[in-house]
Amino acid sequence: xxxxxxxxxxxxxxxxxxxxxxxxxxxxxxxxxxxxxxxxxxxxxxxxxxxxxxxxxxxxxxxxxxxxxxxxxxxxxxxxxxxxxxxxxxxxxxxxxxxxxxxxxxxxxxxxxxxxxxxxxxxxxxxxxxxxxxxxxxxxxxxxxxxxxxxxxxxxxxxxxxxxxxxxxxxxxxxxxxxxxxxxxxxxxxxxxxxxxxxxxxxxxxxxxxxxxxxxxxxxxxxxxxxxxxxxxxxxxxxxxxxxxxxxxxxxxxxxxxxxxxxxxxxxxxxxxxxxxxxxxxxxxxxxxxxxxxxxxxxxxxxxxxxxxxxxxxxxxxxxxxxxxxxxxxxxxxxxxxxxxxxxxxxxxxxxxxxxxxxxxxxxxxxxxxxxxxxxxxxxxxxxxxxxxxxxxxxxxxxxxxxxxxxxxxxxxxxxxxxxxxxxxxxxxxxxxxxxxxxxxxxxxxxxxxxxx
Numbered sequence: 001x002x003x004x005x006x007x008x009x010x011x012x013x014x015x016x017x018x019x020x021x022x023x024x025x026x027x028x029x030x031x032x033x034x035x036x037x038x039x040x041x042x043x044x045x046x047x048x049x050x051x052x053x054x055x056x057x058x059x060x061x062x063x064x065x066x067x068x069x070x071x072x073x074x075x076x077x078x079x080x081x082x083x084x085x086x087x088x089x090x091x092x093x094x095x096x097x098x099x100x101x102x103x104x105x106x107x108x109x110x111x112x113x114x115x116x117x118x119x120x121x122x123x124x125x126x127x128x129x130x131x132x133x134x135x136x137x138x139x140x141x142x143x144x145x146x147x148x149x150x151x152x153x154x155x156x157x158x159x160x161x162x163x164x165x166x167x168x169x170x171x172x173x174x175x176x177x178x179x180x181x182x183x184x185x186x187x188x189x190x191x192x193x194x195x196x197x198x199x200x201x202x203x204x205x206x207x208x209x210x211x212x213x214x215x216x217x218x219x220x221x222x223x224x225x226x227x228x229x230x231x232x233x234x235x236x237x238x239x240x241x242x243x244x245x246x247x248x249x250x251x252x253x254x255x256x257x258x259x260x261x262x263x264x265x266x267x268x269x270x271x272x273x274x275x276x277x278x279x280x281x282x283x284x285x286x287x288x289x290x291x292x293x294x295x296x297x298x299x300x301x302x303x304x305x306x307x308x309x310x311x312x313x314x315x316x317x318x319x320x321x322x323x324x325x326x327x328x329x330x331x332x333x334x335x336x337x338x339x340x341x342x343x344x345x346x347x348x349x350x351x352x353x354x355x356x357x358x359x360x361x362x363x364x365x366x367x368x369x370x371x372x373x374x375x376x377x378x379x380x381x382x383x384x385x386x387x388x389x390x391x392x393x394x395x396x397x398x399x400x401x402x403x404x405x406x407x408x409x410x411x412x413x414x415x416x417x418x419x420x421x422x423x424x425x426x427x428x429x430x431x432x433x434x435x436x437x438x439x440x441x442x443x444x445x446x447x448x449x450x451x452x453x
Contacts, residue, residue, distance in 0.1 A: 002083065003083050004082055005083070005248075006081075009078070011078060012070055012077050013065065013242040016062070016063045016065060016238050017061070018062065018063060018231075020058075020345065022277060023352075024352065025352055027319065028319040030316035030317060030318050030344075031450065032316065032317075033308070033313060039316050041053045041054070041056070047213065049121045049122050050125065055232040055235055065117075072116045073239070075106065076106060080100075080101050081251070082376070083098050086376055091392060094402065094403065094404040095398040095404060095405050095406070098248070099376075099409040099410070100271060100410050102413055103411065107145050107172065108417070110240060110266070110270060117236045118233075118236075119146035119147050122152060122223050122225070123150040129154070129155065130154055130222070130224070131222060131224050132154070132157070133157045133158075133208030134156055134159070135208075136162050136166060136169065136381070137169025137170065137172070139227030140169065140180065140227075141173050153179075154177065155181075157187075157212050158170060158180055158208065159207075159338065160182045161203055163180070163183070166417055182203070184207050185211060188211040188215060191211050204327075204328045205263075205338055206325055206327075206339065206340050207311045209311070210310040228264030229265055229309060229318075233266045237266045237270025237271075238274055241258075241270055241272060244275075256405040256406050256407070258289070259291055259387045259390045260291065260387050260410035261291050261292070261387045261410070262357065262386070264343055268410070269343070272288040272355065275288060275408075279354070280354075288356065289357065292359050293329075294359040296323070296327075297435065298342050299342055299350055301359075301435070302323045303322065305450065305452050306451070319344055319348070319452060320341045320342050320343065321341065322340055322341040322444075337386065360390065361432045362430050362433050363425075363431070366382075366385060368388040368391075369385035370425070371388075371392070378411065379415040381412065383412060384410075387412070
């Protein structure tokens with residue numbers, strides 16, 4: 001019985017996979033919010049280094065990973081793939097369940113895969129400082145780690161809810177030299193305005209993005225980095241799925257179903273895109289399911305239209321599934337999934353029915369996380385519990401139908417810094433929460449952005 005499938009250091013992929021090259025319908029272009037005309041790469045230059053902009057718009061299928069980036073990756077990559085025998089037994093299912101474990105990275109999640117790459121390209125351009133937002137703190141800690149390695153200053157706007165609930169994530173960022181603000185903050189005009197309107201707001205990723213962009217746009221030596229949503233971010237994360245594909249081959253297996261949590265798209269894309277390549281290139285029929293919270297269900301209940309990537313409207317208009325850029329999600333513990341929209345590539349794939357999406361409520365995901373922890377010994381991050389909940393759902397279908405299918409999950413990070421969330425769950429403080437149709441309609445009715453035929 002082989003439980004752990006590993007790769008050698010020399011098997012770390014040397015290229016990232018760009019799914020755009022294989023998509024039957026290419027993503028629609030971003031628009032200038034003033035003219036509603038498609039924008040070119042030059043519009044992104046104030047915020048991102050040129051090499052990342054090139055990756056953002058690249059039609060190339062494979063993009064080389066710089067040797068220096070691969071060398072840093074080797075601190076924790078390749079990450080292990082596990083067969084979850086104990087979890088299968090606990091669920092009494094004929095399904096085979098595997099999980100790719102990204103919690104072995106220095107910051108405990110998949111986020112350094114793109115943080116290191118983004119910091120590297122910024123360093124190559126002589127950037128002195130990078131600003132960013134973070135939801136649960138995983139992205140902020142990853143970028144802090146990467147910036148420290150390359151000698152770049154890092155300033156992080158951390159969603160207020162997580163800033164208060166996950167103090168040790170902030171301490172991690174401080175340890176790597178980052179300056180961290182609770183968002184909304186008094187450090188920006190955006191933050192001051194929102195606080196004046198609602199002093200008790202829990203914040204959102206959209207607000208934190210607006211604050212980080214404001215700071216970056218005001219200083220020529222500062223750039224902005226995003227931990228999800230954008231094409232180049234998803235590109236960097238495909239190292240996860242490429243490794244998993246090799247490991248599944250070593251195990252003599254291939255997943256029927258690939259599942260990952262969904263906030264803005266990097267987590268899901270990183271695991272799923274290399275397997276979707278087999279569907280698009282070779283005619284395989286692997287189901288890829290994005291798993292999101294029912295309190296922030298942009299894929300399952302949002303609409304596909306142009307919208308801003310941030311709350312204030314400082315980004316270009318992006319074609320995405322959205323709940324509206326003014327939407328502030330309920331204060332759930334899965335801070336990394338509290339984002340109003342979805343990445344452009346994932347949105348197009350969902351519109352074309354190439355991928356699927358499923359949502360779960362607060363209680364269901366923590367119940368799933370505890371079941372997994374009891375069986376496999378790893379306490380999953382609240383974000384990761386969503387993928388586990390979807391896997392349980394699919395495993396129950398297998399049991400009901402008496403069919404054995406192979407399920408692969410992206411266990412994107414551990415929950416060692418999220419004990420407050422589990423404490424609240426065990427004390428009965430977490431309640432089932434789903435948005436009403438009226439709440440979604442109210443948010444979407446505020447949108448004045450272009451519709452998509």
